[in-house]
Amino acid sequence: MVDQGSSAEIMYPDLYKGLNLRPKDLTADDSPLVSFDGKVVILKGQITLLVQAGSEVVEVDFIVVDACSLYTTIVVRPWLHALGAVSSTLHQKVKYPSGGQIKEIVGNGPTEDAKCEDLEKFAIGDILEKFFQVGAQLPPQENEELVEFLKRNINVFAWNAYEAPGMDSSFIYHYLNVNPSVNPRKQPPRRSSKDHSDVVRDEMIKLK
Structure with a gap:
């Protein structure tokens, strides 16, 4: 996946294991990383690898995370800049200069011909x-x-x-990613102004 809005190249466990890389190949990295849903992600470390795009080879610093994802890796601005590439999420393509020519990498996402099974x-x-x-x-x-x-x-x-009133905790359970040693604090209520409340009330009446 190419994410132009991020500054950290990410590699997920499936790809890391698929490349036969070992835990000792990682260097320590304690930088905070927040996922798309706002949660703090556990970092396993960092590794520098050579990534080939056609005839171009770029050195990329990947942060390896211990998390599940639909993607195997996420490449972002540093990789794009090193390659001199321009990406388009609409067309699912990356174009870059190479040997006096413009080459492209085509994504494998869904197309207009994609069809769900009946x-x-x-x-x-x-x-x-x-x-x-x-x-x-x-x-x-x-x-x-x-x-x-x-x-x-x-x-x-x-x-x-x-x-389904209950579930055996030995099967599955949810937990909050919080520090138990920190006392919780209640945020003060946010009250809307009268003008804003009147507009909201009028809009709600229209929905009835």
């Missing part, structure tokens, strides 16, 4: 709100076996929030 609906009993959706391209025997399997295990599904 789904086939299977109702559960007489209640229309309860149903499964199975890929319509499955072979008939696999389709039948899958539907029968889902029906046999119907009791593990929750059809609304009230059917």
Whole structure:
């Protein structure tokens, strides 16, 4: 992924392991890093690698993070500047000068021709709100076996929030990324001005 708004090249664990790199290849890095959702990300360290784009080779300092992502790596402004490249998120391309020519790297994101698989609906009993959706391209025997399997295990599904009042913490749990030694502070309430409140009230009335 190319992110023009960031200044740190990021590498995720899947790519790091796929390159057969070892933990001892990392150098320590204690710089704070905040993810897209505002959370502080745990850094595993930093590593300098050569990245090839066509015939051009650029040295890139990657920060390796211990986090899951849809991407294997994120390259940003330092890589673009070193390559002399211009990127377009709209066209999913990066163009750069090389040997007196303009070359391009084309992304592999979704295109206009991308199409989702058609789904086939299977109702559960007489209640229309309860149903499964199975890929319509499955072979008939696999389709039948899958539907029968889902029906046999119907009791593990929750059809609304009230059917799942609790969850065993040994299976999954959520936690807050906070320092337990720091006392929490309540932020003072933010009160709108009268003019702003009147406008909001008028807009809400229009929605009724």
